Amino acid sequence: MLKYKKSMEGIIMKDNTIAYSYPFNTKILSDIFENQYSSKLLKVFKEFDMLDSMHKDMTVKEFFENAYKKLLNNYRNEYVFKNAIAQKILIGRHSVKTSLLLTEFRVESSKADIVIFNGTSHAYEIKTELDNIERLEKQIKDYKKAFEYVNIVSVESKINEIVNLIDDTVGIIILTKQYTFKTIRKAKSGLKFLDKEALFNILRKNEYLKIIQKYYKATPDVPNTKINFACKSLFKQLSIEDIHREVLKTLKDRNSHKNLTNKIKEFPNSLKIAVLEANLSIEKQNTFLELLNQNINAIFKSKDSYVSPIF
Known part of the structure; x- marks a missing residue:
């Protein structure tokens, strides 16, 4: 064997x-x-x-x-859960043409199983029957820094355990035995709680330089070793609404399902x-x-x- x-x-x-x-x-x-x-x-x-x-x-x-x-x-x-989200949420509710789905998306020290960007940002953390939830609190804390809506997708048997660990802004979705999604609790907007530095850290150098140029009509005239710090300082002076919108646009420009x-x-x-x-x-x-x-x-x-x- x-x-x-x-x-x-x-x-x-x-x-x-x-x-x-x-x-x-x-x-x-x-x-x-x-x-x-x-x-x-x-x-x-x-x-x-x-x-x-x-x-x-x-x-x-x-x-x-x-x-x-x-x-x-x-x-x-996990593959079944990811595929269900792609099939029933991205394709079924949204549009491949106007939305972007990414997997294993890193934010801080966590990786979101699936994120979907359309007019806003959604994170989906999967907990199958086989998973433990030891890191769930830390994962949710990280996701709330970068995504307006955060959801946990799990099974009926884990609901009580999950509810005891998370606050009521986090959505809870069950994948039923009939292979349908049942919303136990709808996610609430966490836009005002987004973290500017966490969003900045998602971006690549050319991407944050483009945003700084757009809002300030110039980029910092500093040595290359200090450009990240200087741009981050300017970036954090923007409103969270502007930052979120620019990050959404940037990620959708970076990745696209247009071929599909x-x-x-x-x-x-x-x-x-x-x-x-x-x-x-x-x-x-x-x-x-x-x-x-x-x-x-x-x-x-x-x-x-x-x-x-x-x-």
Whole structure:
């Protein structure tokens, strides 16, 4: 038995359900997006005897959709929660054209699982059934410095534990057994509590220089070693409303889903977050869409016997 199987022995489900989480691993998906194949995924298939159990005509798309259904029913890991937010909130409520979704977004010493920027800023911290909430208070404190609306997305069984740790400005959303979102408490605006220095620290040098130039018609005439401090001092003199608006605009300029505007609905629901995170070029989108319709057995059984380590 492989080490990675032993390390997860306590949570391996019936019929090796946990094996179906591996195809959604970032490294494996990156391989597939880049090369239309992954030796790491072949390793998973061989270890869990998955290829022989697949229908002979199964396509790549059908495989991912079926794997995702197994996760929904038996092993709702972080990927499932992230994908649900992408599918039901970004695409379902907002717009890929006018909104931006980022994952693992660093603020202070924490990383928000998902942030969405549209007309304002939203942070989503995920706590699955498998997660502990030891760091939740610190995480929420950091997020409130940079995002107008902060939400926790979790499961019913953790609600009481979560409510006891956070104040009533933080939203609480449950991912139900029916794969719908249920709002337990709506997030309140925390615009006036945003931290100017935390927002400044999100920006790159060229970005904060552009903002300083816009508002002061010049940038500080100081040595390069002092430019950060000088710009930060000027930045903090701006109103929090102006700062928040400029940071939103800057981040949306830095990152964009414009390549996906016309294509996102063509990708299977199981892969919405993966495609958004990868931010594929139009050419790679088209290549991947073609791959999704190919026979998965033909792709993986035709490869040689060499497989690399899974991770």
